[in-house]
Amino acid sequence: MASRRVAYSSRLSVSWPWSQSARRQRSFNSLRLQSRSFQTDGESRAARPVVPDFAFAFDIDGVLIRSAKPIPHASTTLQYLQRHSIPFILLTNGGGKHESERVADLSSRLSLSLSTSMFIQSHTPFAELVHGENSLRDKCILVMGGEGSRCRDVAEAYGFTNVVTPGDIYAAYPEIWPFSGPFKDHYYGKFARPLPKPINPENPEESLKIDAVFVYNDPRDWGLDAQILMDVMLSSRGIMGTYSAKNGDTSLPNWGYLQDGQPTLYFSNPDLLWAASYHLSRLGQGGFRAAVDGLWKALTTSKDHPSPPELYKKVVGKPFRETYEYAEKQLLRHRDTLFSKDEHRRQEPPPLKRVYMVGDNPESDIRGANSFESPRGVEWISLLTRTGVYKDRDGERPTWEPRAIVDDVKAAVQYALKDSQWPEPLE
Numbered sequence: 001m002a003s004r005r006v007a008y009s010s011r012l013s014v015s016w017p018w019s020q021s022a023r024r025q026r027s028f029n030s031l032r033l034q035s036r037s038f039q040t041d042g043e044s045r046a047a048r049p050v051v052p053d054f055a056f057a058f059d060i061d062g063v064l065i066r067s068a069k070p071i072p073h074a075s076t077t078l079q080y081l082q083r084h085s086i087p088f089i090l091l092t093n094g095g096g097k098h099e100s101e102r103v104a105d106l107s108s109r110l111s112l113s114l115s116t117s118m119f120i121q122s123h124t125p126f127a128e129l130v131h132g133e134n135s136l137r138d139k140c141i142l143v144m145g146g147e148g149s150r151c152r153d154v155a156e157a158y159g160f161t162n163v164v165t166p167g168d169i170y171a172a173y174p175e176i177w178p179f180s181g182p183f184k185d186h187y188y189g190k191f192a193r194p195l196p197k198p199i200n201p202e203n204p205e206e207s208l209k210i211d212a213v214f215v216y217n218d219p220r221d222w223g224l225d226a227q228i229l230m231d232v233m234l235s236s237r238g239i240m241g242t243y244s245a246k247n248g249d250t251s252l253p254n255w256g257y258l259q260d261g262q263p264t265l266y267f268s269n270p271d272l273l274w275a276a277s278y279h280l281s282r283l284g285q286g287g288f289r290a291a292v293d294g295l296w297k298a299l300t301t302s303k304d305h306p307s308p309p310e311l312y313k314k315v316v317g318k319p320f321r322e323t324y325e326y327a328e329k330q331l332l333r334h335r336d337t338l339f340s341k342d343e344h345r346r347q348e349p350p351p352l353k354r355v356y357m358v359g360d361n362p363e364s365d366i367r368g369a370n371s372f373e374s375p376r377g378v379e380w381i382s383l384l385t386r387t388g389v390y391k392d393r394d395g396e397r398p399t400w401e402p403r404a405i406v407d408d409v410k411a412a413v414q415y416a417l418k419d420s421q422w423p424e425p426l427e
Contacts, residue, residue: 050422051349052085052420052422053420054352054353054356055086055335055356056089056356057091057331058078058090058359059090059091059093059357061092063387063409064110066275066388071387073408074110074408075112077409077413079111080426081413084424085338087118087338089327091318093121093271093318094122096145096151097146099119100116102121117330118331122216122217122323125316125322126214126216136212139211140208140211141155141160141163141164142165142263144215145215146218148187151216155216164196165191166225170228172194172198177227177228179224180224199240201239201240204237208239209238211263213233213265215268217285218269218284219285226292229292233296234247236261238262238263244257246259248302248304256309258311265312265313266316267317269286271285271317273287273389274361275387296309296311317364319364319371328376328378331352336349354378356383356412356416357383358385359383359388360385360389361390366398366401366402370401370402381416383412385406385411386406386407386408387407387409
């Protein structure tokens with residue numbers, strides 16, 4: 001369900017021009033709304049606070065923080081929402097650490113009390129893959145990206161029991177990528193683990209076999225990770241050190257590539273760019289994916305099949321539907337928990353009608369909110385801030401049009417409160 005479009009100037013600002021009479025009217029409206037719901041036991045009546053039928057989803061980098069520093073008004077804006085029990089979740093394409101670690105760090109930086117129930121990273125949905133009939137819990141998975149062994153630690157915290165990193169493979173077989181020598185001891189040597197099996201193509205049944213590949217976070221050593229990824233996807237059945245005899249077979253689908261039991265490849269973050277401390281946006285995990293696609297095309301295209309075979313992959317994170325559907329479920333669970341703990345709100349909360357997605361990246365935050373069709377009929381409304389990836393340049397409009405473009409997260413929340421006719425403005 002596409003978000004509604006309203007024309008705004010390129011420098012839209014949101015303000016609350018409350019005159020004295022307007023303030024009196026606001027107070028009256030607030031009392032009137034509160035009086036709509038009563039608890040009666042035959043002896044007494046008690047007004048209850050207003051329960052919001054809307055909620056928020058906030059991106060983090062470029063909206064709340066930038067290069068680990070809080071963006072102005074981010075902390076006070078979220079504190080306002082918590083004081084008024086207005087539900088929100090943090091929905092980021094970032095990752096590389098466990099949710100509990102990120103929550104503790106953000107709570108400290110933003111002076112808030114946050115919980116993992118309201119925090120979704122790009123790779124959080126991967127935790128679901130340890131359950132069900134096709135569980136990968138005990139399979140050998142290759143996890144890429146992040147600093148040191150952090151992403152391995154995250155995968156193991158999710159429940160995966162057999163996790164290998166490119167650093168493990170490199171430490172055991174440094175000849176696999178001859179250009180990372182300077183990092184062998186002082187970087188990889190600090191976290192690399194012995195491989196569960198050797199790389200032995202002469203005895204494939206006893207050789208290291210990769211059952212799934214996950215890119216959890218932006219890789220730090222693109223060359224090593226890309227080389228190992230190509231080795232795995234060109235192998236037979238994911239067995240390291242082999243090369244599938246089906247590759248290039250024009251009688252098979254996809255020219256024979258990925259037709260020999262190779263593992264599923266997962267990317268957690270499609271963002272080509274992200275807002276770092278440098279004044280221009282930097283390449284993200286989407287940049288690594290584009291490089292991998294280019295390598296795949298170069299390695300698999302030939303005169304016999306000039307159109308390149310497809311590199312099959314599954315991509316999650318914003319703007320993809322799976323991530324927004326997961327986020328909505330998590331938001332509803334968090335919302336139920338929030339109201340069940342509030343002793344002043346004993347009535348059932350009304351159905352959730354709107355979620356305001358506040359982001360800085362048109363290609364992920366805005367595109368995802370505009371494109372998502374909620375199975376529960378919840379309307380997702382996109383609001384784009386100027387504090388991150390998106391910049392006004394000569395009146396150029398974003399690639400995906402939001403409901404409104406605002407200066408920062410405070411202005412976004414002010415817009416949403418007014419749009420939802422909330423009786424208490426954010427000053």
